[in-house]
Amino acid sequence: MTPERWVPEGTDQETPNVARVYDCYLGGSHNFAVDRELAHQAIDLWPELPLIMRANRAFLRRAVQYLAGEGITRFLDIGSGIPTFGPVHEVARLIQPEARVVYVDIDPVAVQHSRLMVVDDPRCTVVQADMRDTETLLKQPEVVELLDPRxxxxxxxxxxxxFVTDEEDPARVVRVLREAMSPGSALVLSHGTPGGRPELARQHQALYARASAPMTMRSRDRIVALFEGFDLLAPGVVYLPQWRPQHPESVGPHPELIAGLAGVGIRP
Known part of the structure; x- marks a missing residue:
């Protein structure tokens, strides 16, 4: 795909963008030199980062497979980024062929690339919105249509x-979303945490201060608190490889080195 098709006019190519840096970690090609520079610096600091990102995508895949198997056919992917590998609609439709997905991201490159990817798919739409302005996000027509109370x-x-600061209040974001979700709906959440490397995490956060959004890694207790009002599914909030692994031996002896926690909760 030529850059002319996936780079909207006016796109900031001077500031590292967190969605495009993530694309670098996953081996994607929809990024700029400034994004690759930050990704290379981050990997030099923390060589396991590509492994962590793959573990995060693997968690997403397992969670979507599980929920599709439980009969859920509607998915709202907020902060979807650039869906280079295993987009949600492809994963869900292996189990629910009629699955509908609304992708939401603030980054214009992520939005443009996603729209090109699903242009001929009537059951997928892409919305450009800021999750921090959650009320406005929920008023988007595509989101309103997806969130059927039945x-x-x-x-x-x-x-x-x-990428939501304490001042922007991630718990409020989740709370507003929860009130818009019908009973039986699910929250799928993963979040960076210092894990067993607090000093490395501090350096990583300092590096991301140069990017389009600063990073705030949080403790397990604070991440668990984001599930307030949801019933956590077993095994609860755990390190990424520990959430319902397809092959238990793949978890490894030190899952805390994969510095991300994940969980799935059901709205009663």
Whole structure:
């Protein structure tokens, strides 16, 4: 795909963008030199970062597969980024062929690329919106249509709330979303945490201060608190590889080195 098709006019190519840096970690090509520079510096600091990002995508895939298997056919992927590998609609439709997905992101490159990817798919739409302005996001026509009060929906907040600062209040974002979700709906959430490397995490956060959104890694207690009002599914909030692994031996002896926590909750 030529850059002319996926780079909207006026796109900031001077500031590293967190969605495009994530694309770098996953081996994607929809990023700029400034994004690759930050990604290379981050990997030099923390060589396991690509592994962590793959573990995060694997968690997303397992969670979507599980919820589709439970009958959920509607998915709201907030902070969806650039869906280079295994987009939600492809994963869900292996189980629910009629699954509908609304992708939401603030980054114009992520939005443009996503729209090109689903241009001929009537059951997928892409919305450009800021999750921090949650009330406005929920008023978007595509989101209103997806959130049918008679149907459960899976709301995905995967590796995105750590880009919401304490002042912007990630708990408020989740709370507003929860009130819009019908009973039986699911919250799928993963979040960066210092894990077993607090000093490395501090350096990583300092590096991301140069990017389009600063990163705030949070403790397990604070991440668990984001599930207030939801019934956590077993095994609760755990390190990424520990959430319902397809092969238990793949978890490894030190899952805390995969510095991300994840969980799935159901709205009663």
């Amino acid at each position: 149907e459960p929906v899976a709301v995905l907040l995967v590796a995105v709330l750590h």
